[in-house]
Amino acid sequence: MSNNASITNVINVALIPEGAQASFTNMNVVAVFTSEQGVITSAERFRTYRDSAAVAADWGSASSVTEYANTFFGTKPNAVNFSGSFVVALHRATAENVAATAATLVSAQMVEATVIDTLQTITDGSFTIDVDGTPVIVTGLDFTSTIDLDGVATILDTAIAGASVAHSNGFITVTSDTTGVLSLLTAFEVHTVGTFIGEILSLSDGSGSTLTQGAAAVVLPIETKVESLTATKALINFKGSCFIDLVLDAEVPDIAAWAQANETIVYNVFSGSSYLLVDPANPVWAVRLASQSSFRCLYSKSGNRKLAVSYMARTHTVNFNAENSAITMHLKTLNVPAESYTQTEITAAKRVGLDLYVTIKDVPVVLTSHVNDFVDNVYNLIAYIDAIQIENFNLLKATGTKVPQTTKGVNQLVATNEKASRRFVRAGVFAPGTWSSPDSFGNIDTFNRNIEQFGFYVLAGLLKDQPQVDRQERKSPVVQIAVKNAGAIHSVDIIINFNL
Structure with missing residues (x-):
């Protein structure tokens, strides 16, 4: 037999894996808040859906939630068509009674074949457990005929007085028969006789089991709409929302x-x-005076609040990786009845910052107001800022060694920001053009040339000008970005010269 020396005596190869990267925020996850608890409660604050049938199955065909879902999914296209989600979230507008809970002891998830193979050799299984403060001694458990964890749970269920035992997906759960603060359990402990099975079933202390004691019934107070937004935002990062309730x-x-x-x-x-x-x-x-452009004001003289969910469904439909995918809401079609307005009302709405859904030449269209900015600018800039943050984070995170604090490293940062900006130019958010703001940076000729040719300009500060304290803290020089908004044409003035 050959006894070759290892090639590692000469050549050693080390693979440096690429680091996991953060994902861009999904701008098309939108939420409708309802005070109708139905299938959601404060313990399950939201559910996500991909179609209206699933909403109706949960909420019933006559519910307000289903009506809003039908309006959302009837809007073409809608956020779900662009990898988004329709979220139904709870606004706790009335006090909520939360029932008392029972104490539970849950095992770690087990490999059934491995556990059964061990248990089938045991005819004298034993353990002790306290149930609601009463010691329960279990001995003489025979597992030789047991073939699965369901069978194990059945044996334990019979053996433990005052508690029930069930198996699901590799977990065995012991549940006290009582509820409230006096509903108490302990982990399995060793008895003086027999073979201890607590560790085999991962139900002893330190074996991966989870012990939760019972709790008393409580009444959760009414919450404000901001509190409901905050609580749900902590669970799912929705980027658009509206309320069914006024x-x-x-x-x-x-x-x-x-x-x-x-x-x-x-x-x-x-x-x-x-x-x-x-x-x-x-x-x-x-809202307009406060420049709170993330709060979008719509107007319906009939009080049709479903205008908000259809408008939201149509707004959140941009794939920023696609070419010319950016939209404007002006003149878009929604899935609610258009209404009739006088020119006086249209002018007044536009002046204060209200968008309307009207008919022009019998065609239903959205009329937008620019007073508190256009919604597409708000939506696009939220997405762009997120993209810049994520791209720069991923550069630092995914680099197997490091991004050096040198000209090479700074150039990597500049290239990363240029790549992110270029993607938004391709999507139609930004575009080459003439810079009209008095604010600029760097060499003005270079600045203007980049804006005119590419629609953006990225400039990093010089390392030689960086404060020593920043270098010691391993900071990059400041990176500045200028982007030229592509905008959108919403109206046209046409002059016709006629000669007879």
């Missing part, structure tokens, strides 16, 4: 401030002539 005027300032701070677009419908007035008491005008 948003009161007094609630608008807090919701608008929350939306602006959390880079999440909240859509709301207003109804009534007072919302068309330039008046500090008008919450729509107050």
